[in-house]
Amino acid sequence: MSSLPEKLTYRPEIDGLRAFAVLSVVAFHAFPELVSGGFVGVDVFFVISGFLITGHIYENLDKGQFSLAEFFARRIRRIFPALIVVMASALAFGWIALLADEYAQLGKHISSSAAFVVNFVLAGEAGYFDNAAETKPMLHLWSLAVEEQFYIIWPVVLWFAWKRQMNLLAVTAIIAAVSFTLNLHFVELEPAETFFWPIGRFWELLAGSILAWLLLYRSDFLIHSTGRFHKILGSSNLISFVGFLLLACSVLILHDGACFSICLGTHSDIRDINDYT
Numbered sequence: 001m002s003s004l005p006e007k008l009t010y011r012p013e014i015d016g017l018r019a020f021a022v023l024s025v026v027a028f029h030a031f032p033e034l035v036s037g038g039f040v041g042v043d044v045f046f047v048i049s050g051f052l053i054t055g056h057i058y059e060n061l062d063k064g065q066f067s068l069a070e071f072f073a074r075r076i077r078r079i080f081p082a083l084i085v086v087m088a089s090a091l092a093f094g095w096i097a098l099l100a101d102e103y104a105q106l107g108k109h110i111s112s113s114a115a116f117v118v119n120f121v122l123a124g125e126a127g128y129f130d131n132a133a134e135t136k137p138m139l140h141l142w143s144l145a146v147e148e149q150f151y152i153i154w155p156v157v158l159w160f161a162w163k164r165q166m167n168l169l170a171v172t173a174i175i176a177a178v179s180f181t182l183n184l185h186f187v188e189l190e191p192a193e194t195f196f197w198p199i200g201r202f203w204e205l206l207a208g209s210i211l212a213w214l215l216l217y218r219s220d221f222l223i224h225s226t227g228r229f230h231k232i233l234g235s236s237n238l239i240s241f242v243g244f245l246l247l248a249c250s251v252l253i254l255h256d257g258a259c260f261s262i263c264l265g266t267h268s269d270i271r272d273i274n275d276y277t
Helices: 012-030 040-063 068-097 100-114 118-125 139-163 168-186 191-196 202-217 219-233 236-253 267-274
Strands: none
Touching: 012 040, 012 236, 040 139, 040 202, 040 236, 068 100, 068 139, 100 118, 100 139, 118 139, 118 191, 139 168, 139 202, 168 191, 168 202
């Protein structure tokens, strides 16, 4: 791979996207009827994560400094201190607030969260007889589990492809296309598994990976494409506003039954799935 013509630097707009994602998810749970599509904040997070982590890997590969051991050590140092606090707090809360069987389930969720496989556990529990979301303090960690599974698999895939001098953009696009196709195929057959399992979510993170590749290796293409929008809309500020408007529309117009109503049948079941957002 050729040397990097561009470098990933601090981008304030990413902090803005993070804030938008957090606020949309919080607003969805606080005002589900008003902010019916706020769950898309999780998808925004996935794209951001794929963009940042893949850009970091590309830069280190090109410098000849990439180390799988160092990469995983950095992830552990970043994730586990806060995760341990959350798990300890959940155990203390559960001891006071939960029934015995609910507290036993919490223990299973905490152990699986520590191993970053809680999304598989939650997928197996989803259904008519599942406990209420309010009794699962760790349920929000399903998305962290998906991200960490991506962080375990994707660096190895990129490192292998880079060593074999393969086209990294093509590899990324093919895997993303397979993940997206499987998502579409199984969303009606296995909706809970499609929601929770990484295979149906990796395409979102890989969308960010593709953006990272374009920024680092084809910035001229992005500049040219942006120039076309400049001619149409007149300024970069207006382009940013249009992007924000599209995100805002997705939060306000989409609803939790839009994608799952056919396969799940009832609105209550749909709500059970989206309670995990």
